[in-house]
Amino acid sequence: FAATMSVRVLVASCPDLTDARIFALTHPRTGAAVQFVRTADALLEVHRFRDSAIPRSWLLGGQMEMVLEDGSLLLATPFDPVFLLLSHLDRSRYTPLGDALSGPHAAALEQHVASLPGIQRRLAAVCDVKDIDEESYVRLSDVKLLEWLRRKTDALTRHLQESKLVGPAPAAAAAAA
Structure with missing residues (x-):
């Protein structure tokens, strides 16, 4: 999933993220700025997982064929x-x-x-x-x-x-x- 020229690995429960957009909103519980993804008919909250103790990276295949140094994983879950x-x-x-x-x-x-x-x-x-x-x-x-x-x-x-x-x-x- 590419957003503003940066590449990240995003796992989401939506079948089609073609026109998805990542944007920030204030989380209603914490008051902190949190990233969300808007699809055609759903809103997903983005959670970032990374282990700073162990360096990780992603090997991306297909048309991109690249090593992504940021080994964090973005997980998008449904949000009401x-x-x-x-x-x-x-x-x-x-x-x-x-x-x-x-x-x-x-x-x-x-x-x-x-x-x-x-x-x-x-x-x-x-x-x-x-x-x-x-x-x-x-x-x-x-x-x-x-x-x-x-x-x-x-x-x-x-x-x-x-x-x-x-x-x-x-x-x-x-x-x-």
Whole structure:
């Protein structure tokens, strides 16, 4: 995957990264600038893995035929774009999404996140939405947000249990006994 003339090895779960773009946004949990990849219909967070104790490199074949001295690995994992928008949403009033986006990465949020296919549907899961004169206005809903977080937590718990990464939930274990 080439970006601005630098070559990196990127592993992603998306089948087509042809038009993908790497860009920086503020991470909602840490506040640090983090790299993301936008594909046609998904947002991926980029994680960099490297072992500074042991020098590594990549041997790239195909048309490139080169040795890449930077042996780090970039892993792109799916990221729910709603998490990036939450801190910009207002609980007290309806606002057009574009007007709500602010901060150092507002332009990138609007270009890469607010324009994702299905983002209005995703926002409706955490916001009250009003359509006025062909423009959508959103207001963060605590009730919807808590339900959305509960569904995400339940889905993660089920996945971890099915993968045998954790045991059954305490309530389920007590009921089985």
